[in-house]
Amino acid sequence: LVAAAALLLARWVGGVWNMGWQSALALSGATAMSSTAIVVKLLAERGELESTHGRRIMGILLFQDLAVVPLLVLIPALGSEPELLLPSLGWALLKAALLVGLLLIGGQRLMHWWLMLVARRKSDELFMLNLLLITLGLAWLTELAGLSLALGAFIAGVLISETEYRHQVETDIRPFHDVLLGLFFITIGMLLDWHILIERWALV
Structure with missing residues (x-):
């Protein structure tokens, strides 16, 4: 529902700012x-993870995480030429x-x-080095x-979360969690093209 409303809003904004439906779809997904x-x-700091609303929020967050998978496939294909868009999306x-089926079915036993x-x-x-190797290796494969x-x-x-070592993994990566989270947002910020901010300040 939120995505549909966001899509309508993005499409309206797209009409005003000459934005294509591909950009509107990507914007609505984000x-x-x-x-x-x-x-x-935030929920953990407030001690609300086990509350009723905390569990409902976690359910929505997990659903969003699953929705990220088709978006990660869909958004890069939207940049294709109009005549190649449908074949690109299908491919x-x-x-x-x-790939995901092969990894999830055969990869679990191998993992x-x-x-x-x-x-x-x-x-x-x-x-720890093997966890890093597995993550980077699968990222390189995709x-x-x-x-x-x-x-x-x-x-x-x-x-990794489907193995019996998930609790050990969680314990091992906890010291790095906040550092890597901050590093993630810093690197995303460094990708910002400030020229676009100046050229299209009204749209931003």
Whole structure:
């Protein structure tokens, strides 16, 4: 409902500012999303994670996280030429379905076997390095398939969370969580093209 309302609003804004429906769709998708990391941190600080409204908020956040997957596939394809748009969308969705299906079906057993092998070495550093290797490796794989890096990292998180080592992973990465979250927002801010802010200040 929020996405539909945002799409209508973005389309109206697009009519005023000469924005195509592709840009309006991308804008509406971004508008309908909220940051799971920030909201969970706020709920945890207030001690409201286990409350009724906290559980409902978590349900919405998880649904949004799942909705990110088709958006990560859809948005890059929207930049294609008009005559190639439908084939690009179809090809991107087909690649995503095959790759995600293959990773989620076959990757779970492989992930369990590999993490068990690493855990037997009883080295925290080795375990952490392997988590980093898995995440970056899957991100590179999806980028190689013409999809986004973020989609691969998302799938890596899903696969790791399905193993019995998820609690150990959560404990190991907790010290880095806030640092990496801040680094993420800093790098996103550094991607901002300030020339566009000056040229289109009224639209911004």
